[in-house]
Amino acid sequence: MIYFIIAQVFGALALTILIISLQKNNKNKLLMYQSVSSLLYAFQYLFLNAYTGCFMNLICMIRNLIFHRYTKTRAPVYLLIITIILMILFSSLSYTGIISLLPMIAVILYSIALWNGNLTVIRITEIISCTLYIIYNIKVLAIIGLLATVIELLGAVVAVYKFDISRRKKHKI
Numbered sequence: 001m002i003y004f005i006i007a008q009v010f011g012a013l014a015l016t017i018l019i020i021s022l023q024k025n026n027k028n029k030l031l032m033y034q035s036v037s038s039l040l041y042a043f044q045y046l047f048l049n050a051y052t053g054c055f056m057n058l059i060c061m062i063r064n065l066i067f068h069r070y071t072k073t074r075a076p077v078y079l080l081i082i083t084i085i086l087m088i089l090f091s092s093l094s095y096t097g098i099i100s101l102l103p104m105i106a107v108i109l110y111s112i113a114l115w116n117g118n119l120t121v122i123r124i125t126e127i128i129s130c131t132l133y134i135i136y137n138i139k140v141l142a143i144i145g146l147l148a149t150v151i152e153l154l155g156a157v158v159a160v161y162k163f164d165i166s167r168r169k170k171h172k173i
Contacts, residue, residue: 007047008144014040015148022126022155025163027117028068035064041145050140052100055090056107059083067114080115084108099139106132120164126156 014037021033038061045053063083067075091104106129113125130153137146 003047004141007044007142010040010044010047011142011144011148014038014044015144015151018148018152019155022123022152022159025119027114027119027122028071030119030122031064031068031114035061035068038064044142044145045140048140048142050136050142051094052091052096053103053136053140053142053145055094056087056103059086059090060107060111063111063114074117075115077115080111083111087111099136102132102136106130106136120160123156123160123164127153127160130156 017033017040018037021030021037024030024033038057042054042057042061045051045057066079066083069075087104087108091101094100110122110125110129113122116122130149133149134146134153136142137149
C-alpha cells in the first residue's frame with residue numbers, strides 16, 4: 001500500500017512539471033521540463049511494478065536531454081534510431097501483454113515528433129500519446145498517472161488551441 005501511495009505522489013509531481021512544459025513555446029524549455037517530468041513518471045511506474053512505463057520514461061528523459069543539445073539543428077537521425085531501438089528493446093524485455101506495448105508506441109511517436117522539431121506536431125502527437133497512456137494507466141492502476149494524463153491531454157489541447165488554432169485564425173483575418 002505504501003508503494004502505491006508513493007507512486008501517486010511521484011505522478012502528481014510529474015504532472016505539475018509536465019503541464020508547465022506544455023505551456024512553453026520554446027522547444028528547449030519544453031524538453032528540459034519534460035526530462036524532469038519523465039524521471040518522476042519513471043519512479044511512479046517503478047513503484048507500481050509497471051516496468052514498461054518506467055523504462056519508457058527513463059529513455060524519454062535521456063532522449064530529451066540529447067535532443068536539447070541540438071538547439072539550432074535537428075539531432076542526427078542515428079540518435080533518433082538508437083532511441084527507438086532502445087524503446088523497442090526495453091519494451092520487449094518488460095512485455096506483459098498487448099497493453100504494455102502502448103507506452104512504447106506513444107513514446108516512439110512522440111520521439112519522432114520531437115526530432116522533427118515542429119511544435120504544432122509535438123503538441124498534436126502529445127494528444128495521441130496521452131490517449132495511449134490513459135489506457136495503460138488504467139491497466140497498471142496509476143490513478144494519479146491517469147488523472148495526470150487526462151490533465152496533460154487537456155493541457156495539450158489548450159496549447160494546440162492557444163498556439164496553433166487561434167494564431168491561424170488571427171492570421172487569416
